[in-house]
Amino acid sequence: MAETVTFLVDPLPVDASTEFLEASFREIEPGSGALAVNDFAPHRGDGVFETLAVVDGHVQEVEPHLARLANSARLTELPEPNLEQWRLVIRRAAERVPAEGEFALKIALSRGVDPGNTPTGWVHVTPGADFAASRERGIRVVTLDRGVARGAGERSPWLLLGAKTLSYASNMAAIREAKRRGADDAVFVSADGYVLEGPTSSVLARIGDVIVTPPPAAGILHGTTQRSVFAYLEGQGRAVEYRDLTVDDLRGADAAWLMSSVRMAAPIAELDGTSMPVDHEATAELNAYLLSPRD
Amino acid sequence: MAETVTFLVDPLPVDASTEFLEASFREIEPGSGALAVNDFAPHRGDGVFETLAVVDGHVQEVEPHLARLANSARLTELPEPNLEQWRLVIRRAAERVPAEGEFALKIALSRGVDPGNTPTGWVHVTPGADFAASRERGIRVVTLDRGVARGAGERSPWLLLGAKTLSYASNMAAIREAKRRGADDAVFVSADGYVLEGPTSSVLARIGDVIVTPPPAAGILHGTTQRSVFAYLEGQGRAVEYRDLTVDDLRGADAAWLMSSVRMAAPIAELDGTSMPVDHEATAELNAYLLSPRD
Numbered sequence: 001m002a003e004t005v006t007f008l009v010d011p012l013p014v015d016a017s018t019e020f021l022e023a024s025f026r027e028i029e030p031g032s033g034a035l036a037v038n039d040f041a042p043h044r045g046d047g048v049f050e051t052l053a054v055v056d057g058h059v060q061e062v063e064p065h066l067a068r069l070a071n072s073a074r075l076t077e078l079p080e081p082n083l084e085q086w087r088l089v090i091r092r093a094a095e096r097v098p099a100e101g102e103f104a105l106k107i108a109l110s111r112g113v114d115p116g117n118t119p120t121g122w123v124h125v126t127p128g129a130d131f132a133a134s135r136e137r138g139i140r141v142v143t144l145d146r147g148v149a150r151g152a153g154e155r156s157p158w159l160l161l162g163a164k165t166l167s168y169a170s171n172m173a174a175i176r177e178a179k180r181r182g183a184d185d186a187v188f189v190s191a192d193g194y195v196l197e198g199p200t201s202s203v204l205a206r207i208g209d210v211i212v213t214p215p216p217a218a219g220i221l222h223g224t225t226q227r228s229v230f231a232y233l234e235g236q237g238r239a240v241e242y243r244d245l246t247v248d249d250l251r252g253a254d255a256a257w258l259m260s261s262v263r264m265a266a267p268i269a270e271l272d273g274t275s276m277p278v279d280h281e282a283t284a285e286l287n288a289y290l291l292s293p294r295d
Numbered sequence: 296m297a298e299t300v301t302f303l304v305d306p307l308p309v310d311a312s313t314e315f316l317e318a319s320f321r322e323i324e325p326g327s328g329a330l331a332v333n334d335f336a337p338h339r340g341d342g343v344f345e346t347l348a349v350v351d352g353h354v355q356e357v358e359p360h361l362a363r364l365a366n367s368a369r370l371t372e373l374p375e376p377n378l379e380q381w382r383l384v385i386r387r388a389a390e391r392v393p394a395e396g397e398f399a400l401k402i403a404l405s406r407g408v409d410p411g412n413t414p415t416g417w418v419h420v421t422p423g424a425d426f427a428a429s430r431e432r433g434i435r436v437v438t439l440d441r442g443v444a445r446g447a448g449e450r451s452p453w454l455l456l457g458a459k460t461l462s463y464a465s466n467m468a469a470i471r472e473a474k475r476r477g478a479d480d481a482v483f484v485s486a487d488g489y490v491l492e493g494p495t496s497s498v499l500a501r502i503g504d505v506i507v508t509p510p511p512a513a514g515i516l517h518g519t520t521q522r523s524v525f526a527y528l529e530g531q532g533r534a535v536e537y538r539d540l541t542v543d544d545l546r547g548a549d550a551a552w553l554m555s556s557v558r559m560a561a562p563i564a565e566l567d568g569t570s571m572p573v574d575h576e577a578t579a580e581l582n583a584y585l586l587s588p589r590d
Contacts, residue, residue, distance in 0.1 A: 006332055031408060031444060033329045035337050037301055037417040042330050042405065045340025045462040069411055077462065110337065113326055122332040147447030147485060147514075156440045158468040158481075167462030169342040169371065173453040176372060191444060191486070219442075 001159050004030040005096040009089055011109055012082040020081065025089050027096070030124070034171035039120055040111035044063065045167030048072035048121075049111030050224075052090065053262045054125065054257035057099035058262065059090055064224045065107075073109060075163040079119055081109055093123045102128030104262045108166065130262045138269030138278045140183040141198075143247055145176050150190040150244070153219030161219040171199035183270070185252070186259055194218060195245040201260040202226035205245060206279065208269040214244040225259040226292065232289050255279035257286070264290040299325040304384055306404055306418030307377040320384050322391070325419070334415055335406035338348070341563050342405030342414075343367035346517075347376040347385065348557045349420065352394035353588040354385055355556065359519045360402075363459065363518040368404060370458040372412055376404055388418045397423030399557045403461065427560045430582050433564030433573045434553065435478040436493075438542055445484065445485040445539065446537030448514030456514040468492035480553060482545070489513060490540040497521035500540060500548035501574060510537040520554040527584050550574035552581070559585040 008054050009025040016024075040046035049072075066083045073081055073096055086107060092144030097103050105125045112118045146153040153161030167212040180186075187203055188196040195203055195214055211233055214224040230240045250256055255277055256268040265286040267278045304320040311319075323329055344367075345360040361378045368376050381402060392398050400420045404540030407413045422489035455462075473481040482498055483491040490498055490509055497518030499508050506528055511517040526536045545551055551563040551573055560581040562573040 004421050008332075031331045031333070034330060035304075035330045035334075036326045037329050037331075037403070037419050038421075039337065040467075042334065042336035042342075042403070042461065043401075044464065044467055045335070045460075046464045046467050060451045064421040076557030078469060085512050086375035106336070106338075108332070126333075136313035143448075144453055145451045147443065151442075152486070156442045158439055158465060158472045159442055160465050160468055165340075165464040165466075166337060166417045168341065168454050169341045169458075169462035170453060172339055172341050173455055187454070187548065191447070208379075270426075 001098050002096055002278050003127050005093050005125040006034070006091060007093050007123040008032045008034055010125060011121045012081070012085045012120040014080050014082050016082055016085070018084065021088050022136055022286065024085055026145055027093070035120065035124065038114045038115050041108065041120070041166050043114055045165065045169070046107055047166040048078065048164055049074055049106055049108040049166055050164065051261050052105045052107070053128070054094050054097060054103035054105050055093065055291055055293070056101065059094045059105060061224055061228055062087060062090055063295065064227060066225060068222070069107065072163040072165065075157070075160060075167060076165060078109060078111060079141040089123055097125050099102050105176040110166070115208045116202070128262055134184070134263055136285065140180050140269035141183050141185050141187055141268045142178050142183045142257065142272055143189045144177060144186045145191060147186040147191055149192045150194040150218045150221060153251050154217060157208055162216060162221060164221055174199045189247055190218065193246050195247060195250050198258045201258035201263070203245070203250070203256065204229065205250055205256040206248070206251050206282065210241050210243060211237040212241045212243040214245055217245065223259055225261050225264065228290070228294060229259060231288060256284060257283070296393050297391055298465070298495035300388050300420040300421050301325045301329070302384060302388050302418040303329055304418060306374070306414040306416045307329050307380045309375050309377050311377055311380070313379065316380050316383050316586040319380055320387070323332050330415065330418065333409045334414070335409055336403065336461050338409055342403055342461045343371055343373060343459055344401055344403040345459065346463055346556050347400045347402070348423070349392060349398035350586055350588070351396065352389065354389045354400060355589045356519055356523055357382060357385060358590065359522060359546055361429050362422045363517070363519060364402065364404065366459065367458040370452070370455060371431045371460060373404060373406060384418055388420050388437055390421055401421055405461070405574050423494065423557055429558055429561045429580065434480050434554065435565040436480050436563045437473050437478045437567055438484045439472060441491060443514060445513045449512060457511060457516060459516055469494045471532065478519070485513065485541055488541050488547050490542060491515050491557070493553045494530070496553035498545070498551065499554055500526065500545055500551040501577065502544070502548050505534040505536050507536045507538040507540060509540055513539065517523040518554055520559065521557070522557050523589060524554060524560070524581060524584070550577060551579065
């Protein structure tokens with residue numbers, strides 16, 4: 001058992017024989033030198049990733065994350081990932097951490113070492129932070145203009161707005177800006193005033209009896225946690241909807257959350273310095289669902 | 296002597312004693328595992344870089360590149376780089392490659408290993424490609440919408456448009472899109488129709504007797520090669536100007552180039568499938584200047 005676990009992965013082609021799977025990855029000392037400086041991941045932020053929650057030994061929503069990894073690979077013209085390999089690698093990595101508690105399991109696929117095109121991969125598992133306050137009391141959020149109009153991702157696919165790439169410098173800068181303003185997190189807004197997504201989360205709002213989220217066509221990543229919550233709510237007979245949201249719509253919502261795989265449902269308690277209603281009951285229900293074993 | 300050289304660098308604080316400089320970096324086998332997978336460079340594309348040309352043993356424009364590295368570090372809130380250290384590291388790396396020929400020398404500064412904030416750094420030198428055809432016959436270029444309006448970088452500094460970060464996935468996707476369209480390279484255009492920059496270059500145009508380039512306030516990186524060429528031309532008594540350029544302005548120019556540190560002046564011979572005039576005399580003069588030793 002270890003609190004932090006790192007595997008280096010040699011990504012296999014989709015048609016590789018299953019006999020190669022177990023030998024296609026190896027555990028290394030966390031923090032040790034592993035990637036070449038001219039691997040396209042550090043060289044160009046040119047790779048894709050997913051972060052999965054591990055809760056009491058169960059890896060949440062492996063298939064939706066792998067489906068999105070494959071979609072990100074397609075959008076960035078990386079070789080199609082061998083999902084059977086990634087399923088095994090994820091399982092083996094999760095087995096190496098304690099069977100109790102929360103962990104964040106990141107999988108990444110890079111274009112490989114420049115100038116070749118043999119992808120490299122890795123898994124890195126770390127203990128989850130203590131999200132109790134974020135999940136219960138909520139978070140303070142600021143809106144930040146992303147500069148692009150709604151729908152820019154469809155007109156300009158080279159912006160990779162729908163792919164989860166390793167190029168997150170601007171996402172990290174947005175979180176620093178939020179903290180500078182005394183907040184905890186940010187929500188990106190389009191140049192034409194529509195709510196997009198958080199730097200590492202999806203935005204959900206309850207407006208009356210309907211739970212709404214901006215459509216992926218707005219130029220955002222389709223959230224795995226948002227989708228999981230939508231499926232759960234639909235199963236409960238509740239109304240969910242993809243709908244364009246202005247900042248005023250969000251400000252006037254009956255409740256709102258940032259949703260992400262590891263922090264899960266964090267209610268927005270303050271938006272741009274103004275208090276927002278926190279629906280404690282719905283939040284507790286959502287996090288109970290999100291923390292339960294999900295496949 | 297080696298054709299490819301890699302140094303790992305422990306970035307020193309600006310007030311470090313000079314006695315530590317020589318011991319602050321070490322050569323490693325190129326392509327060997329060096330960076331932790333949770334170093335912020337592969338983890339988040341969260342770091343900054345510069346690429347310098349080495350021409351017959353001379354590193355071009357070290358000080359302008361270091362000034363821009365320091366500016367990128369400031370914009371991304373990385374610790375201020377110790378420029379004395381980087382000068383030494385650059386010199387030592389350049390000494391390891393043959394004294395004839397062209398090389399590309401990349402320096403990079405990452406935020407370090409998550410969750411710490413001790414930066415990591417590296418230098419990687421590779422042989423320059425054969426740019427003869429690009430510099431003489433020219434390149435085919437397509438315009439690609441970047442989705443942001445001109446000036447978005449000033450309104451949204453968290454987009455880091457003026458910083459040279461390691462998050463280049465979208466720049467690489469733009470070059471792939473250009474190749475898919477049968478071209479060699481791309482020029483990003485703002486959502487409101489203004490010429491911005493290439494994915495790895497600046498745009499210059501000759502309009503009558505004036506050499507023009509878009510102003511950095513448009514939301515672009517201030518090009519070191521563009522600045523060097525402007526200084527050279529001004530020294531020759533030629534008119535240069537920062538000026539907003541529409542795509543029509545570029546299409547109607549008397550000549551145009553993409554300028555970058557290693558490929559240098561590449562005339563645009565074709566823009567979106569339409570031929571453009573190539574000023575062979577001016578191009579030869581610019582590349583003769585750019586290939587001469589510059590500090």
